[in-house]
Structure formats: structure tokens, C-alpha cells
Amino acid sequence: MSERRIVVRPEGVTISAGDGSSRFVPAPPGYSLSYMDADGRIVGQGERAVDGWYDWHFVLEGETLRRDGPAY
Amino acid sequence: MGLLRQATFAAAYVASGGALHAGQAPAPSTCVAAKDDRPDPIRVQWLAGNDWRYGNADQADLAYRRLKGCESPWPEWHQEQVVTLPAGLRFEMAVAPGQPVDRPGAFGTFDHIPDVSYVRRTLAVKTKWKPKVDRVVTYEITEPVPADTGVIGPQIDVEGGAYLPGGGSQLQMKVPATERMRHLKVVGTPRQIQ
Numbered sequence: 344m345s346e347r348r349i350v351v352r353p354e355g356v357t358i359s360a361g362d363g364s365s366r367f368v369p370a371p372p373g374y375s376l377s378y379m380d381a382d383g384r385i386v387g388q389g390e391r392a393v394d395g396w397y398d399w400h401f402v403l404e405g406e407t408l409r410r411d412g413p414a415y
Numbered sequence: 416m417g418l419l420r421q422a423t424f425a426a427a428y429v430a431s432g433g434a435l436h437a438g439q440a441p442a443p444s445t446c447v448a449a450k451d452d453r454p455d456p457i458r459v460q461w462l463a464g465n466d467w468r469y470g471n472a473d474q475a476d477l478a479y480r481r482l483k484g485c486e487s488p489w490p491e492w493h494q495e496q497v498v499t500l501p502a503g504l505r506f507e508m509a510v511a512p513g514q515p516v517d518r519p520g521a522f523g524t525f526d527h528i529p530d531v532s533y534v535r536r537t538l539a540v541k542t543k544w545k546p547k548v549d550r551v552v553t554y555e556i557t558e559p560v561p562a563d564t565g566v567i568g569p570q571i572d573v574e575g576g577a578y579l580p581g582g583g584s585q586l587q588m589k590v591p592a593t594e595r596m597r598h599l600k601v602v603g604t605p606r607q608i609q
Contacts, residue, residue: 375593377518380511381547388518388592394446395487397521397592400543413486415509415520415544 349403351376351385356403371401371408386414447477448484457571460578465569468492483571486541488522488585490568497561497589504556505602506586509534509548516552516601521592523554524567525584530608539567539581542574550605560598561589 348359353376355369370376374387377398384400385408393399398415401408458479468491469475478491489495506523509531510516524538528551534540540548567581588595 378511378513378515380513380545386511386514390591390593392589413544415488415522415540 349379351379353377356385356408358403366406368403368406368408371410374399374401376401380414384411384414446481446485448480450476450480457573457576457578461569461571464580479571482569483573486544486570487568488539488570488587489563490566490581493565493568495563497563499559500556500562500564500586501559502556505553506556508552508554509538509540509545509608510550510552510605511545512547512549516605517596519552519554519595519599521588521595523586523588525586528608533583534608535572535575535577536579537567537581537583538585539570539579539583541570541572541579543572549607551608552605553602554599555602556598557600558598560595562586563589 346361350357350359353370355367356376357365357367359365370387373390377386377388379385380400384402387399387401387408389397389399391397393410394413396413398413400411400414402411403409461479461482462475465478466472466475469478482491506525507528508519508523509528510519514520526533526537528534528538531548534545534548535542564584564586567583567585569581570579572579588598590598
């Protein structure tokens with residue numbers, strides 16, 4: 344299996360594969376990405392609170408970042 | 416709280432059988448954890464400190480499942496009241512490995528954070544909210560910032576297998592995340608904790 348490298352920037356995530364290819368997954372609308380947590384989820388910081396939380400964990404699923412749960 | 420909000424809250428309070436939820440209104444029922452009759456040692460610990468708040472066992476069970484599923488960072492009795500924290504005030508924040516200090520979270524504490532155990536137990540930071548913590552950053556408010564403040568509520572840390580009693584002090588900044596650093600500056604060097 345080729346090694347993956349993930350770089351988190353405020354505007355999105357770049358996933359580079361071992362074969363030299365890469366793809367970019369943009370941050371969800373209204374979110375600025377911050378860092379990757381120890382469990383591999385990505386923290387996005389929002390312009391507005393959702394259910395009382397501004398910061399959320401997102402999980403990379405294909406070409407999208409799925410909201411997973413609150414981030415502290 | 417406006418009149419409409421008060422009326423909404425009152426209606427929801429009655430509809431929930433008089434069981435208060437954190438914040439200004441009960442959380443939507445969709446986030447309440449499913450009823451589960453299997454042995455749950457964390458539930459036993461939570462009941463030991465909290466069942467007195469409820470009129471009967473069913474209400475206490477509902478409150479437990481609401482906390483487990485809805486994860487409010489505030490105690491059930493907390494009523495949101497946003498205040499303006501003044502310039503010059505300092506607070507601490509536990510941050511994760513790789514988290515830039517100029518990307519703070521929304522929550523801070525006026526407590527001194529001695530170690531990771533304090534972050535979990537007294538600040539009640541669930542494992543899934545922040546899987547690892549390695550540093551403490553001191554921030555100073557440079558421009559007044561609106562924030563909700565109060566006592567930290569208990570949490571059910573399913574992933575960590577623990578009851579987190581909370582009880583520390585907490586502030587939650589009420590500005591868009593990207594604007595937080597307009598109100599803050601970092602004081603000194605982040606402190607490593609274990």
C-alpha cells in the first residue's frame with residue numbers, strides 16, 4: 344500500500360499519495376481548518392456555532408469532509 | 416432572555432417533563448442516547464453525584480442519556496449569559512499536539528491547569544473532543560470579548576471509559592473562530608503537561 348501524506352491548511356486538505364499524485368479536498372463552507380487531531384480527524388473552526396459548538400471534527404470521506412462531532 | 420425565547424423555553428421545559436437541559440433550552444430529543452439496561456459503571460458514578468437533582472429514576476435516567484448523547488459542555492442548571500470579558504484578563508487553555516497557538520479553541524479556564532488528568536477530570540474534556548493534550552497556553556485578552564462563563568458540567572467519556580465530574584471554571588468565546596486571535600495574545604511560552 345502506498346504511503347499517504349496529508350497536509351492541513353485553513354482552506355482545505357491536500358492528500359499526497361506515494362505515486363506522486365495528490366488531491367485537494369476543500370474545507371466545508373464556513374469553516375477554516377486548523378490541525379489534525381491524534382486520531383486522524385481534522386479540526387475545523389466555524390464562523391457560527393452549530394448546536395452550541397464553533398469547532399468540529401471532520402472525517403475525510405472520499406472527496407468530502409464529513410462533520411463527525413464537537414472539538415474542544 | 417427575550418419574551419419569545421422565555422416562552423419557548425417554558426414550553427420545552429414543560430414538554431420535557433420538567434427536566435432542564437444546559438443552556439437556554441432543552442436539546443433536541445434526537446441527540447439523547449438510547450435507553451440501555453446493560454450494566455454501566457459510569458452511569459452508577461454519575462447517579463451517585465447527580466440523581467438528587469431529579470424527581471424520580473426515569474427523569475434521572477433521561478438526564479443521563481441526554482448528557483451522554485447531547486454532550487453539553489455546561490451543567491444542566493447553567494443558563495447562558497454572555498458577558499464581556501475585559502482586556503487584561505488572562506486564562507489558560509489546554510491544546511493538542513499540532514494545534515497552532517494562534518488557532519485556539521473556543522473554551523478556556525480561569526483555573527491553573529497542572530496536568531492532563533486535570534484537563535480530563537476537572538475540565539471534563541472528553542477523549543473524543545480532544546484525543547490528546549500536550550500543552551497549556553496562557554492567553555491574555557487584548558480586546559474585550561463576549562463569552563459565556565460558568566462552572567464546567569460533568570461528562571460521560573465513553574471512549575475514555577470514565578466519568579468526568581467537571582467543576583472547574585470555564586469560558587466559551589462567542590465570536591467566530593477565525594476572529595478569536597483579534598481579541599487575544601499569547602503570554603509566554605506554552606507549558607508542556609503530562
